[in-house]
Amino acid sequence: MNESRNVLEAPGATAGRAVGLVFRRQATAALRDPGPHFVLPALPALLMTVVFTALFDRIGDAPGYDAGGLDRSHAGGYDAFLIPGVVMLVALLGAGATSASLAADLRSGYFERLRLLGARPGTHLTGRLLFEAVRLLPGTAVVLGVGLVFGGDNRNGIVGLALVTMLVAMLGMAYSGVFYTVAIRTTDPQTPFQLQPLGLPLAFLSTALVPLGVMPGWAETIARWNPVSPVVDASRQALTGDPWAGELPGAVALLAGIIVATHALASLTLRRRLAGS
Amino acid sequence: MVTINYAVGAGPAPGSGQGSPAIEVAHLTKRFGPAVAVDDVSFTVEQGEIFGYLGRNGSGKTTTVRMLATLTRPTSGQARICGADITDARRVRRLIGVTMQEAALDEAMTAGEHLRFVAGLSGLGRAAARRRAEEVLEVVGLSRDAEVRIGAFSGGMKRRLDIASALISRPPVLFLDEPTTGLDPQSRRAVWEEIRTLQASGATVFLTTQYLEEADQLAGRLAIVDAGAIVAEGSPRKLKADHGRTTITVAHNGVAGQIESTLKGDLLADEHLATDGSGRTVITLSSGTGGERALELLARIQGAGISPTHLAVTETSLEDVFIRLTGTAIGVGASGSDGASGSDGASGSDGASGSDGAPDGTGGEDRR
């Protein structure tokens, strides 16, 4: 066995390769356990699509209703309003599934073992982050598909759908940093479930489900500041208005900023933890 | 069985200092708050050795391994692995393979997935990682379980898989923290075999254990640690010679007095007689003596016309050495981990060794 000559044949993977390996590990685990990774995120959004379109069909007649600033003639009914908003729930409810294995790795000592192999610790966050984006795709597709069947508007065709999907993925990535930070601190594999309730105010106190005009004053104030609102507005525009107008670049920039910020926080928390031993 | 050539034929690792010892430790100390977990330990392990680190629960074994493996920063002191200072974590990590006390694995993965993951993160390409994973699985005898989920593995299999992961990058130095604790005797022997194979292929092994027999069987040299500090160091044979005592157990028909009066004038200052629980006379020989001295004394007994009903000459066990040096038995397993078990029969081979704890001044069990 000639290759055995070189003792130092394994100097540690490059960052790119390590990220790919971590991604793959997550993907394999998710395919084995599709429930929390693929199915769960889509369920609340699907439920609300069905229930809300049936219940609130006539909300458009309510005083103060304004379909998210869209031209009424284009905006159509509540169905058309709801779908691009409710799809964001895919990223908000059932979020952060990959933080479970991060916590478990840290708790069991597996992380420490992997760390000795030479690849940078941050690659374990990045690989998971990328998988968070990918795992939301099936749920997003299903919600959009069902939504269109239930009367959603899709005048921009594939471009609109692609843009909305991208926004969901980015929102999922941005939000996952919060889960990683908590998972690193607590090393509790139940982290995704424990933080689950946090998604509710983020979703409901935004323009995702109802327009600002019909909210009580306090809720409106929160919704105006909720970072989910501009993302929803961009999504709505992408699906039912002019995709490239106003909202989209701002929302993408905002999400990119949050992704960087929450992951910087997670990385810092991880570095602190590793240095503390 | 696949043989891995660890260091054989390998050029000197960059900066690893050809011919420098595998592990050099000087005054290594670790405090957790006021508590001293590792207390000023110094030792050297040459390349190709199996070095045992023997101590009871809480004696600082894991903490020592963690410091040498760059996972915990020492409070003070220095250490080098193949010449690389442990403060240079990146360099040291390329030189070592580590298994911690509790096998750290992801139970949702299969053994093969885990090893390919580890190999990939170590820097091997896809094909090389696959090949390497197969090789190390074969080394630890798990080839047929490659695609089994680790969650379905027994404790012994997990331990062997854990060792396999430490071998992936063919590190010249291996740290195995209690690799056989909790295994049944058969699995333990299998792990021992693997460790011997590793040594035969050129690896240096730093092995912590609380099993005296394991240290005795495997380690070329060993350190006995107590409360974080090394209390003795050397080959098992040397430790036994330095600190152990051979005993002669004589079973007879109530002639203890006669034996005593026969030997009285012959006993050296540190030799003594005692009677054990079954009325047998136990003669503890001077330290550093063995068979020859036993024959001398037995000749006296024979000369006095005493005929024993049964006779046993027992060489010191490492356990006797351990008790002598640390004040208590090691208390392996769940029971009796603290103290008192040093006194009787439960320990050594055929009961004879147990009785020598009592006399000799140091015998007090509540020294701690």
Ligand SMILES: Nc1ncnc2c1ncn2[C@@H]1O[C@H](COP(=O)(O)OP(=O)(O)OP(=O)(O)O)[C@@H](O)[C@H]1O
């Ligand atoms: N992270 C830590 N914080 C505080 N104290 C610690 C820490 N790690 C170890 N200790 C203490 O240091 C001492 C040595 O522990 P260590 O785990 O090194 O012993 P050990 O010989 O490996 O024991 P065992 O046989 O039980 O594994 C113990 O008293 C332990 O309580």
Ligand SMILES: [Mg+2]
């Ligand atoms: Mg330990």
